[in-house]
Amino acid sequence: MLTSESLTALRATLEAERDQLRRQTEGRPDEADFDENFADSGQVAAEQGESRTLASTLTERLDDVERALAKMDEGTYGTCEISGEPIPLARLEAVPTARVCIEHA
Numbered sequence: 001m002l003t004s005e006s007l008t009a010l011r012a013t014l015e016a017e018r019d020q021l022r023r024q025t026e027g028r029p030d031e032a033d034f035d036e037n038f039a040d041s042g043q044v045a046a047e048q049g050e051s052r053t054l055a056s057t058l059t060e061r062l063d064d065v066e067r068a069l070a071k072m073d074e075g076t077y078g079t080c081e082i083s084g085e086p087i088p089l090a091r092l093e094a095v096p097t098a099r100v101c102i103e104h105a
Ligand SMILES: [Zn+2]
Pocket: 080, 081, 082, 083, 084, 085, 100, 101, 102, 103, 104
């Protein structure tokens, strides 16, 4: 069972991660800034591809964090989305964005 102290600590962790992810996703240099004369086009394409991959990973991570925070607001945080059973605190502390218990992961 989640105590309010645990929830407060987990919320602080999630909010800190959300803020960091927002800075990372919003603060990226525009892809148009790539100077095609600086490197051959193949390398530029590879760098742009990596940049996009990183951006989508960050965006997915941010979605997970925001969903966890929304569930805290709704009062459904810490409950397995499949079985409806409470997710053990140790798992939430290890993975604050967990939406299912270990059994259903
Ligand atoms: Zn479960």
